[in-house]
Amino acid sequence: MNLAPPLRRVLAKRYLHLTLLGRNQRGPLTFDGWYPRDHKPGPYPENDEQRRAAATKYGIRPEDYKPMNKDDPIKYAGDYPDFGVVTFDHKDPYEDYSDRQMRRNWGEMVSIDMMRYRPDRLTFTGLNEEDYTYWGHFTIMARVLVPMLVLTYLFTQSDPNIFRWQNPAMPKQYPYDFARAFPFGDPRDYPIKNYSFDLE
Amino acid sequence: MGTKLSVSLEGALSPETAPRTDRPPTFDPQAGFERPRKERVMKATWEEMEQFRLKPGQRDYCAHHLIDLMKCQTKNAPFAGHACDDQRGAWDKCEYDDHLMRIKEYERERRLLHRQQRKELA
Numbered sequence: 001m002n003l004a005p006p007l008r009r010v011l012a013k014r015y016l017h018l019t020l021l022g023r024n025q026r027g028p029l030t031f032d033g034w035y036p037r038d039h040k041p042g043p044y045p046e047n048d049e050q051r052r053a054a055a056t057k058y059g060i061r062p063e064d065y066k067p068m069n070k071d072d073p074i075k076y077a078g079d080y081p082d083f084g085v086v087t088f089d090h091k092d093p094y095e096d097y098s099d100r101q102m103r104r105n106w107g108e109m110v111s112i113d114m115m116r117y118r119p120d121r122l123t124f125t126g127l128n129e130e131d132y133t134y135w136g137h138f139t140i141m142a143r144v145l146v147p148m149l150v151l152t153y154l155f156t157q158s159d160p161n162i163f164r165w166q167n168p169a170m171p172k173q174y175p176y177d178f179a180r181a182f183p184f185g186d187p188r189d190y191p192i193k194n195y196s197f198d199l200e
Numbered sequence: 201m202g203t204k205l206s207v208s209l210e211g212a213l214s215p216e217t218a219p220r221t222d223r224p225p226t227f228d229p230q231a232g233f234e235r236p237r238k239e240r241v242m243k244a245t246w247e248e249m250e251q252f253r254l255k256p257g258q259r260d261y262c263a264h265h266l267i268d269l270m271k272c273q274t275k276n277a278p279f280a281g282h283a284c285d286d287q288r289g290a291w292d293k294c295e296y297d298d299h300l301m302r303i304k305e306y307e308r309e310r311r312l313l314h315r316q317q318r319k320e321l322a
Binding site: 162163164165166167168169170171172173174175176178187188193194195196197198199200 | 205209229230242260298301305306309
């Protein structure tokens with residue numbers, strides 16, 4: 001059932017902390033065995049010291065650090081910070097990213113919803129379906145196949161007297177005329193006299 | 201031998217004096233040499249070539265080296281490896297010299313054709 005965001009936010013506010021009873025919890029901390037050991041978010045920070053420690057852990061400034069709302073049963077994630085919605089289109093298109101397709105640098109902190117707003121999933125300025133045209137497909141194939149076919153034609157010409165890049169040589173010399181004896185003759189009946197370049 | 205491009209270009213530009221590579225030489229083999237040329241002799245007999253079942257393309261003037269190689273291979277079968285490298289090298293050298301002779305025949309034919317054209321124009 002897809003509710004409008006404002007209505008959902010109202011309904012999501014808990015007026016009774018049922019999260020303590022282990023009911024209706026759907027955040028990322030509600031089930032075990034998901035995280036590599038060091039990647040699991042810590043507990044919700046209570047005092048300023050814990051907030052600073054959490055901000056340092058995640059590599060954010062303490063004044064920017066804002067954890068997920070404790071009362072939100074869907075998004076509650078311990079001390080993982082809340083960046084809001086950060087998508088591909090929010091980022092600077094001209095910055096030199098290490099991962100250009102995702103517009104993210106290596107080690108950059110991501111929001112907890114990163115997989116939902118991935119650029120190949122949701123973008124307005126990234127890949128567009130209408131850009132994948134039939135003519136584009138044909139061009140990509142043709143610009144490889146047409147030169148391939150042209151070169152094949154040029155390199156498979158069998159006329160021995162055209163312009164060639166090779167040491168030109170006379171036909172090989174055999175002691176008998178095999179072509180004349182083919183198919184049922186004996187080549188010994190048709191010997192050929194050949195001479196070498198050694199003089200007597 | 202340094203004739204890869206130049207001779208082909210010459211042949212393409214003036215086809216009347218270009219030797220044809222799909223047929224034997226047209227001039228007398230002994231023309232132009234101060235002493236007669238030696239004849240090429242077959243060192244492998246027809247019976248030997250039949251015994252080793254050489255293909256017609258292998259029954260050339262290097263067949264005796266190939267037969268030596270095959271004898272060595274059967275002796276060291278099934279894994280001849282590098283034991284027959286000497287024989288294979290001898291066969292390769294003989295084939296290489298034969299190819300050089302083909303190139304020299306082409307060059308001789310080409311020069312004789314140029315000479316013939318010069319004599320016709322003079």
